[in-house]
Amino acid sequence: MTSRVTFVSPAMNPSLRRPRFDDGATSLDDIGMTHARAAAGVLPPTALVVRSPSVRCRETAEALELGAGEPSVELAGLDVGRWRGLSLDEVGGAEPAAVGQWLADPASAPHGGESVRDLCLRVGRWLDGAARREGRTVAVVEPDVVRAVVVHVLDAPAAAFWRVDVPPLTATAISGRSGRWNLGLGRPLHARAAGDDG
Incomplete structure (x- = not known):
């Protein structure tokens, strides 16, 4: 049994545009919405669409014509506690x-939320369940969830989390069986995104 999951990072919004x-x-901005709509139909047919609970992930899924998707708390972005909504x-x-x-x-969480290590463990548990599901899944998720996926699939230390860049509206695909995943990184969903700085 082979499982395939394509993780799509959300299109641009003001929080992604500025640190x-x-x-x-926060909703997608006009440029993000335009790019997401232009990429509609690019992804292959899928049996299951899931997403991070955020507005930008829901709007990206809808603009890609995937429907609203099933929100998953396991795939929520990193909980940054009292820093939420603030600039870096x-x-x-x-x-x-x-x-x-x-x-x-x-392992630290000075903001009172969740540590990077805990995020990586949470996403790893979701991936363990996904490995038992046959067929194709598309997950529209926050960039930090994609980073956690890469850390888990490569069995990298959690410190590698900050070394992974996840551009908006890119697809990171994993496929495998018995929990052993192969990784395909950051494919733009449409030609315009490949040369666009956002």
């Missing part, structure tokens, strides 16, 4: 030591 901790309620500059100015600790230690 800001998304609050989960705001947090760095107010709590520079906490930001430094958070970026250096994947």
Whole structure:
């Protein structure tokens, strides 16, 4: 039995355009919506569509003509606690030591939310379940979920999380059986995205 999961990062929104901790309620901007609609129909037919619970992931799934998708708390973005909705500059100015600790230690959660390590473990549990599901799944998920997928599939240390860049509206595919995954990284969903800086 071979399982295939394609993880699609959301199209551009103001939180992605500027370094800001998304609050989960921010919509796609006009450019992001245009790019997502242009990519509709690019993904192969799928048996299951799931997504992070955020507005931008739901809107991306709908613009790609995948429907609203099934929201999954297991695939939610990293919970950044009290930093939610703030820019990285705001947090760095107010709590520079906490930001430094958070970026250096994947087990830390100075914001009162979830650590990077815990996110990687949560996403890994979801992947373990996906390995038992035959067929194709599309998951429209936050960029940090894609990073956690890469860390899990490569059996990399959680510290590698920050070394993975996930551009908007790209597909990262995994396929495998018995929990052993092969990885295909960051394919743009349409030709325009390949040369576009957002």
